[in-house]
Amino acid sequence: MRIDILTLFPEMFAGPFDASIIGRARAAGVLDIALHNPRDYTTDKHHIVDDYAYGGGPGMVMKPDPIFACVDAVQPMAEPSGKVVLLTPQGRLLNHRVVEELAAEARLILICGHYEGVDERVRESLVDDEISVGDYVLSGGEPAAMVLVDAVARHQPGVLGSELSLEEESHAQGLLEYPQYTRPPEFRGMTIPDVLLSGHHAEIAKWRRRQSVLRTARRRPDLLASAELTADERRMVEQELAGE
Ligand code: ADE
16 A cells, blocks of 8 residues: 655654655555655745735744645655545544555555645645544644554554454454453452453453443443344443443
């Protein structure tokens, strides 16, 4: 997958994109990330990328021309042409389903906003999709782009050790993940559930499923509404929650 990122601060990406999952995906050639600075596509002497808002008000607005010129130059740099995504708190909320959808694209072009926002004409006729990483305002789209790239990279074949990890993790089946333990079996007086030491795979799977369902019911009942539960599981949730 190819991801082009338009940012006024390309240096912000150096650390996060060199380590861990993204670093590995890039090293393996599964993920090709290219950074571009709209400032390099200005035509004025001072390389101005922002200006005052028409109508007045505080803060600066990102000018449309360097962004359009940058996307025009970047699209032909690779095949196929990419879906253009603006990171903005006004976008649709990023969740597991949206990550899967974006991960299926062969190419994305991410635009990181800054200042008070971007000129509306960028949204109107350059951008295909707008994504928010949460209902709060970041000082720029860069951390949001990093979140999106990380989440999407995990879905590329060969990036995780095992494709099974993806299916088991939180949100994959609309549920939160079950509790995980590793050695030692006793730590500061805290033990681990016996069933995990039993070697009985069917029992372990049953325990994990139950923990997943209960944890989701307690922490994120909103997710449970659309999760696929058996009638028995729905009954178990009601009983457990009633007993608390
Ligand atoms: N830029 C500023 N805040 C943002 C958010 N919450 N999501 C995506 N991009 C942003």
